[in-house]
Amino acid sequence: TQLLEQSPQFLSIQEGENLTVYCNSSSVFSSLQWYRQEPGEGPVLLVTVVTGGEVKKLKRLTFQFGDARKDSSLHITAAQPGDTGLYLCATLPGGDKLVFGAGTILRVKS
Amino acid sequence: SQTIHQWPATLVQPVGSPLSLECTVEGTSNPNLYWYRQAAGRGLQLLFYSVGIGQISSEVPQNLSASRPQDRQFILSSKKLLLSDSGFYLCAWSVRGGRYGYTFGSGTRLTVV
Secondary structure (H helix, E strand, C coil), X not given: CCXXXXXXXXXXXXXCCCEEEEEECCCCCCCEEEEEECCCCCCEEEEEECCCCCEEEECCEEEEECCCCCEEEEEECCCCHHHCEEEEEEXXXXXXXXXXXXXXXXXXXX | CCEEEEECCEEEECCCXXXXXXXXXXXXXXXXXXEEEECCXXXXXXXEEEEECCEEEXXXXXXXXXXXXXXXEEEEEECCCCHHHCEEEEEEEECCCCCCCCEECXXXXXXXX
């Protein structure tokens, strides 16, 4: 079983729609990271959340860390084609080794 | 500023041939270095990580090996490639602890034929 479960696996929406993707676990984490990866490139860090209940905003992206620090969500408002990519959540369960979820593939159609 | 270089970008190799992928980091000292493999554009699997020169930890038994001959150089190798070694290989670095995130290279698409 995956340490981090991401849902949905795939999402295809029209430009201008809102969406939320989720990252869940049965374990408690000290922090959670979100990355976006475009085809043929490496993942790029978007945000790190460390406090239960924390909300961080990055332009049209809103990240939330669950109160119990077992889950996180990423909400995109008015999605644009440039938001297309693979969204990965990741955590450090112990030590320096980052563990990733399987990701959500987002496609935004114009 | 820190940068990470990974090459080549794409590689097609026959089964049984050797492999050498190189990754270098600039602008930082004593980084943690990592090799990940990504299959079918989904999650990343950690293959090797290193906290210093000559210090390599393997996460998954496989046909690959890694070396760190210099502080900011990380090499992924194989003596004889298998078809199952095909994939997208990513190098990354972080400061100690990793809590500030990883910085990834642009990846190598390896196809074993």
